[in-house]
Amino acid sequence: MDTKNLSSGLEDYIEAIYIADINKTQLKGAELARNLNISRASVSEALAKLVSRDLIQYESYGVIKLTEKGKAEAVRVYHKHSILKEFFEKILFLTPEEAEEVGCKIEHIVSKNVLEKIRQYTLYCERHPEIREDFSKENL
Numbered sequence: 834m835d836t837k838n839l840s841s842g843l844e845d846y847i848e849a850i851y852i853a854d855i856n857k858t859q860l861k862g863a864e865l866a867r868n869l870n871i872s873r874a875s876v877s878e879a880l881a882k883l884v885s886r887d888l889i890q891y892e893s894y895g896v897i898k899l900t901e902k903g904k905a906e907a908v909r910v911y912h913k914h915s916i917l918k919e920f921f922e923k924i925l926f927l928t929p930e931e932a933e934e935v936g937c938k939i940e941h942i943v944s945k946n947v948l949e950k951i952r953q954y955t956l957y958c959e960r961h962p963e964i965r966e967d968f969s970k971e972n973l
Contacts, residue, residue, distance in 0.1 A: 851907030
């Protein structure tokens with residue numbers, strides 16, 4: 834199955850699994866449900882979908898592991914989220930919590946083109962801090 838058509842919910846699951854993997858944490862369905870504040874039944878259904886798309890390896894009550902295909906998809910989602918969060922924090926001066934929340938929502942709908950322009954603008958502003966002098970926390 835094609836991963837380009839992952840729902841925003843499935844993207845959230847795969848990203849959460851990837852973050853656990855980065856942190857070297859063994860993640861089971863119950864912990865994933867708690868982390869995402871979602872019912873265990875919903876998690877089981879989502880995990881079955883991810884297994885059917887060959888994105889994870891999982892058996893009931895076992896540890897969730899990303900496949901190579903799943904890891905590639907998770908990295909893509911995580912990368913989008915990171916670019917957006919950085920933009921909202923460093924350029925728009927949102928709190929880390931608000932930047933996290935907004936980034937998570939927007940990552941599901943932002944086009945590659947817009948994401949690349951946001952990334953480029955963030956890098957440009959980091960190289961030219963004088964641009965942001967008028968657009969600071971104190972002046973907003």
